[in-house]
Amino acid sequence: MRRRTTKNGKAPMLKVIPIGGLNEIGKNMTLLEFDNQILIIDCGMSFPEDEMYGIDIVIPDFTYLIENREKIVGMIITHGHEDHIGAIPYLLRHVKIPVYGTRLTLGLVGNKLKEHQVVGDLRTIEAGDKIKLGCFNIETIRTTHSIADAICLAIDTPAGMIFHSGDFKIDYTPVDGEPIDFSKLAELGKKGVTLMLCDSTNAVRQGFTASEKVVGETIENIFRTAKTRIIIATFSSNVHRVQKIIENAVKMGRKVAISGRSMENVVALAIELGYLNIPEGTLVDLKMTRNIPDDKLVIITTGSQGEPMSALSRIASGEHRSVKLKKGDMVILSSTPVPGNEKTVSNVVNKLFEKGAEVIYSDIADIHVSGHACQEELKLLHSLIKPKFFMPVHGEYRHLIQHARLAESLGMSRDNIFVLENGDILSVNKRKASLSETHVEADAILVDGLGVGDVGNIVLRDRKLLSESGLIIVVAAIEKESQTVVSGPDVISRGFVYVRENEHLMDEARRVAEEALERCQKKKIKDWNNMKSQVRDSLGSYIYGATKRSPIILPIFLEV
């Protein structure tokens, strides 16, 4: 298992390279490369970690792709979630390539490109279609996930058949009636699959992920008994769930209003593309809901992850322009917190309860199901595909390890399982597979505003220090000829203490800086760098002694 290297044979090898996904391996992007031809699978973004101060999103490192842009034959997208499409505009700024995907997926990609003012060559396919990109013969296969129109990929290459699961769960009763194409998967397995790349998100969870139908039933039960206004938050991309909410609203004679920009956009797109089926007269403008009785209204909104600027957060804190919470309003969070969001979600839930709303969330009811396969589903897929080699992807390292063990427990040889990290290269053909000793650049690229990759470790370290104790600036004007201080030092702080209530401390700080400069003059120290470090050291120890804090201390001298 993992990290072994064997000698390359003579038969040509396919390279498989997971890139991007922060802590999750191959989540955002995977490359297949054979004979100077590169196929890109997905191109998504991640959300920043806590320590990535001020960073908006994180995208994969495109260095390798840009350097090898001539080799790229195209990109295929498995589904329309942000972590699989979110970085496309950033890549298309550098390379002109065709992008293949199903209708809903490309609809979402198209919106994104428009937003970024990037032109793309989008080519719509349907699940089941076969496309040829260079030496890669791709068959797209219907799968089920928490977004409509998801596919998995059977990619026939000169080095063997590669199966890529995409993100998936096995939902026997999906809302759109289009279950995973088992017969195709079985057929593939029978023909022989050289390598499988498979979603590992839920590899530590036992059992089966419940069908989306379960959520539909919970929603139905809640709607049937509710006598007040219903506000329901969910992921805008989960078109199937939105469909179920609308169906139940219609059944109970309720109108539906949409709140939140991304929900508005996705609903509009899904209606246009025919993924949402809404009887005429059902949708009403949010601003026009005042005259609709509470028990005749459902508001569908974003913010189920407690995102601070989302519609639901604004509703909870009383800052939403059109929706004022009333006592007794029923608020449903149709989601479970994504790891890292637990606290923001419970803060929103607490606020809603405090305002007198009835709140239903995942701790209380079966109001969400995962979009990813649990252990029993993974076993089923492994048993259908029966690959010769296996590479768990889409998960943190701990998930991949667990998934590797699951494969072993099904009888696969440990030597045929490869746990990679982002940037690692697996070389594979029908006979053998091995990890290369070379790597591809795969550091997380941080996006802050318009800047892509211009915020690195030094800037992040400064932001961290600034956030912990703020900074103190010491400014002085120094006379050119005599090198004496003619004005200042002045001491200014930000994020350190509340200055008005700590005048004594700030006065003392000024005095300490002044003394440090006087000492420099007595010692005839005239080198500014030396003078600055004298000020920094003296003031630093004074401040630490007085407060046990270590703000950044920044001496600035002006020559006059």
Place this chain on the structure above:
Amino acid sequence: MRRRTTKNGKAPMLKVIPIGGLNEIGKNMTLLEFDNQILIIDCGMSFPEDEMYGIDIVIPDFTYLIENREKIVGMIITHGHEDHIGAIPYLLRHVKIPVYGTRLTLGLVGNKLKEHQVVGDLRTIEAGDKIKLGCFNIETIRTTHSIADAICLAIDTPAGMIFHSGDFKIDYTPVDGEPIDFSKLAELGKKGVTLMLCDSTNAVRQGFTASEKVVGETIENIFRTAKTRIIIATFSSNVHRVQKIIENAVKMGRKVAISGRSMENVVALAIELGYLNIPEGTLVDLKMTRNIPDDKLVIITTGSQGEPMSALSRIASGEHRSVKLKKGDMVILSSTPVPGNEKTVSNVVNKLFEKGAEVIYSDIADIHVSGHACQEELKLLHSLIKPKFFMPVHGEYRHLIQHARLAESLGMSRDNIFVLENGDILSVNKRKASLSETHVEADAILVDGLGVGDVGNIVLRDRKLLSESGLIIVVAAIEKESQTVVSGPDVISRGFVYVRENEHLMDEARRVAEEALERCQKKKIKDWNNMKSQVRDSLGSYIYGATKRSPIILPIFLEV
């Protein structure tokens, strides 16, 4: 239910005031006040929220206690967890009062006071003891929790009997063989309890919390099969679990070494006070473990919450001085992540797996149990105590609401249940209870280094802004007479962009600042505040246009 106010009757009323606990109500401290006598129950700290940049801990607001210090008859502590004892040194700096608690609890308090160099009047009691503090006749009752020597309280007051559950679970098979004192609770219920305050932490969880024994069994199974070194992380205060780990180590012929300052301190204290029973020759110094074969060693360590500076984090990142991870080492995290810590814990788990360790954590095995009662246990306590009035405490608002509903489901009248927020006052006697219209100051007090409460919203807002986009400083020296710029403007940034790679941007920024100052001179603007805001506005829009970022812009002028 909640927030109703009725007219006070003439019989004297007891005031019950939850204070402190950040989002959790009455978690850190609760006050009982009758006839100018105040009893303090617990005095703990909370850990800061994400947005509380640079804050070390959060303590309750002591304003009311300090203003009424003459009324305080004493403090009683239910158990030795940080969220119930952590703020004691801060209070004892202001008021001299006796502090009552069981042996282990006061042992931990004593350590804390030493650390803070505060002298306290600590008075040791045993579970079952009765003490009289002013008009409060307190009977302490053995209960079970995730720390040894926990008690709950029956407080007889002139206004009626108050029962305070403390933090608890119902463990029929605790490690120390001292189960909760059911007969005493039943007797209390029979005599009649006016008001119950009860732990609500797990009020949304169905069923029963498993016994600590379950964890003991899991540990036994792991230890029995392990053939390599075992490193096990848990909460230092969970003395019972530490005992179980040591017993199993002894059984398998392993030596035990301790790593991490708080684990060393608590183990030393628990041995001294007789809470830990360790056969001679079992404990070895961590530095002396090199000669012990891997299969003969267990290292008990802190860091089960993934705390960045903890022993386990340092082991995982290869920075621990005495413990270097080896391939095959078995690492056990005997804990579940506290809400908010999910990501830090999984980061540590990933690092351990990447280093080739075998990692066992809560997703994989029953290696932790909660210390708090789930719904069925709460029902049992309610049914034993049968209080007239009920006030859920120790939980977020959503937990209290759920606990209130549980009480209702057991037949309690909604009018007799009171969900308070911190600082609210419940007035109660045997006949009636009502929420006062007055409040006690109960804002969270932020501690940063030595500063208690000197970091407020303004400083926090600055730290947040600084952490998001850094800052740009514009310095200029201005001649007194002519009010002309004689030196600068210089532009310095921190946490904004990596300056070396963005020279053009910084040059432009300087030019924009210079032009703004020139415009001021042309317009004969000589008011410094006006000049500064011109600089701030011009530079702000230039920077936003070029980068879509909004760093703090800080113009500083020196008069020469």
